[in-house]
Structure formats: C-alpha cells, structure tokens
Amino acid sequence: MSETQSPRTPAGPGAASEPAEASSKATSRRGNGPLSSELGSTTIADAVVTKIVSIAAREVGGVHDLGGGAARTIGGVTRSVGVGPDERMRGVAVEVGDREAAVDLTVVVEYGESIPEIAKTLRENVTRRVGGMTGLTVTEVNVTVNDLYFPGDEAAAEPARVE
Amino acid sequence: MPVSSPAEVPASASVRLRLAAVARAAALATRGVVGLDTRRAGMRMTVSAGLRVDGVVCAAMPDGRYQVSVHLVAAMVALRPLADAVRARVERDIAIAGLADRLGPVDVAVEDVQAPSEARP
Numbered sequence: 001m002s003e004t005q006s007p008r009t010p011a012g013p014g015a016a017s018e019p020a021e022a023s024s025k026a027t028s029r030r031g032n033g034p035l036s037s038e039l040g041s042t043t044i045a046d047a048v049v050t051k052i053v054s055i056a057a058r059e060v061g062g063v064h065d066l067g068g069g070a071a072r073t074i075g076g077v078t079r080s081v082g083v084g085p086d087e088r089m090r091g092v093a094v095e096v097g098d099r100e101a102a103v104d105l106t107v108v109v110e111y112g113e114s115i116p117e118i119a120k121t122l123r124e125n126v127t128r129r130v131g132g133m134t135g136l137t138v139t140e141v142n143v144t145v146n147d148l149y150f151p152g153d154e155a156a157a158e159p160a161r162v163e
Numbered sequence: 164m165p166v167s168s169p170a171e172v173p174a175s176a177s178v179r180l181r182l183a184a185v186a187r188a189a190a191l192a193t194r195g196v197v198g199l200d201t202r203r204a205g206m207r208m209t210v211s212a213g214l215r216v217d218g219v220v221c222a223a224m225p226d227g228r229y230q231v232s233v234h235l236v237a238a239m240v241a242l243r244p245l246a247d248a249v250r251a252r253v254e255r256d257i258a259i260a261g262l263a264d265r266l267g268p269v270d271v272a273v274e275d276v277q278a279p280s281e282a283r284p
Contacts (some may be wrong), residue, residue: 040268044247135243
C-alpha cells in the first residue's frame with residue numbers, strides 16, 4: 001500500500017554510499033555545504049531529523065502508530081523490559097544530505113480515515129516541520145500504510161489472570 | 164573529574180581544557196540548548212590533567228589554534244539559527260576569557276532534540 005515510489009535524490013552524501021566514497025563525500029560536505037564556513041560547520045545528526053519526522057507524523061490525525069507489525073511487536077516487548085531503541089525512531093527512515101532530505105514512513109492508520117488525505121497531510125506536516133527546524137528541503141516523503149487500527153483492538157487482549 | 168564550570172579550571176590548566184570549559188558553559192547558556200551530548204563515551208569530551216569537559220572536543224590545529232566541536236542536545240527550535248547562536252556565544256565568551264587568538268573554527272553538531280514531552284534525567 002505504498003503511496004508513492006520514486007527515485008530518491010537528496011543532495012549530498014547518501015547513507016548507502018561505500019565507506020571510502022562516504023569518507024570523501026563527507027570531506028566535500030564539510031567544505032562546500034551551506035552549513036559550513038570559515039568560522040566552523042553545523043551538523044544536524046540523522047537521528048535528529050528522524051525524531052522530527054516521527055513527531056511530525058504523530059501530530060497528524062488518523063495516524064494511530066508508526067512502524068511495521070513486527071517492529072511494533074518487538075518494540076512492545078523491548079519497551080516492557082526497558083531496553084531497545086528509541087520508540088520514536090520506529091517506522092521512520094531518512095536520508096539526509098547537505099540541503100535535502102528524503103523520508104520513508106510506515107504508518108498504521110485508523111479505520112475509516114481517508115488514506116490519501118492522511119498521506120497528503122503527512123507529507124505537508126513532515127516537510128513543514130523538517131524544513132522549519134533544520135532548513136533542509138524535503139524532496140520526498142514515501143508513505144507506506146501497513147495496517148489499520150480498529151478501536152477496541154487493545155480490549156481484545158486477554159484479561160489479566162491476577163489482580 | 165568532570166568540569167561543570169570554567170571556574171573549576173585552574174589558570175595553570177592547558178589552553179585546550181580552558182577552551183573546552185568556556186565553550187561548554189557558553190553552549191549551555193544559549194537559549195534552546197537542553198544539554199550536551201556525551202553518549203559516545205570517550206569521543207565527545209576533552210580530558211587534560213585529570214579534568215574532563217563533557218560534550219566538547221578541542222583538537223589542535225597546525226597553526227597553534229584549536230578547533231572546538233560542541234555536541235549538543237537541542238529543544239524543538241529552529242536548529243540552524245540555534246547553531247549560529249551557540250557559535251557566536253562560544254566565540255564571544257572565549258574572547259572574554261582572553262583566548263580568542265587560540266580559537267579556530269567552532270563546529271556545532273546537533274546530536275539530538277528533546278521534545279517537550281520528554282523528561283531527561
């Protein structure tokens with residue numbers, strides 16, 4: 001149920017670069033990017049963009065959760081024992097360049113909502129938030145709706161056997 | 164021993180450590196900075212003579228100056244203006260401390276952001 005599929009073309013180094021290539025690109029990134037000058041450079045970590053995207057996505061009405069089914073299941077287990085990656089990173093993948101970023105989002109939508117409308121709002125909100133906070137231009141936001149949420153799903157869980 | 168204020172650094176300490184301590188205090192005093200990032204233990208700190216400044220790396224340059232890298236955690240604000248404000252404050256405070264001639268580029272790395280709902284210990 002992927003909403004869009006298009007080649008990602010963020011400017012600057014990509015996450016999938018070969019190590020040697022990434023190293024040389026990183027050098028040019030420092031020297032030529034708009035965030036660098038004689039006075040020093042400014043770096044915004046990919047994790048920062050990921051977190052902004054995640055928060056922006058959760059702000060959209062009709063989005064129940066982020067992440068795939070397996071990720072949400074594993075996330076629930078790791079959360080219950082207090083380990084594992086940051087929950088907010090789930091369902092978000094970003095590629096960040098000097099000036100641009102590309103975003104992949106996996107979401108669970110509430111049943112009855114308009115998926116095209118939610119995808120449109122997601123793109124708008126993510127683009128606005130990332131652009132506003134980082135100055136990066138978001139070239140694409142690929143939205144994958146991988147599940148629907150029915151109110152009362154949690155109630156279907158087995159009741160506790162002890163009080 | 165971690166240094167939390169430039170006042171804790173003796174005048175006899177290395178220039179590198181003094182720069183780091185001033186930079187750390189300047190960054191933390193900038194509105195929009197929540198804290199400094201020290202998660203990569205041993206990578207984001209300056210250590211000298213038993214003292215340690217977390218979140219700031221000072222590296223010597225061939226011309227005798229020091230490149231200062233500040234690794235920060237930001238509030239949910241516009242990050243590029245914040246980085247510029249941190250850089251300006253670091254440069255100003257280091258000049259006030261009389262170390263301007265030893266300061267090279269000031270790199271600012273936003274390593275994390277803290278949402279209003281997050282409570283950081």
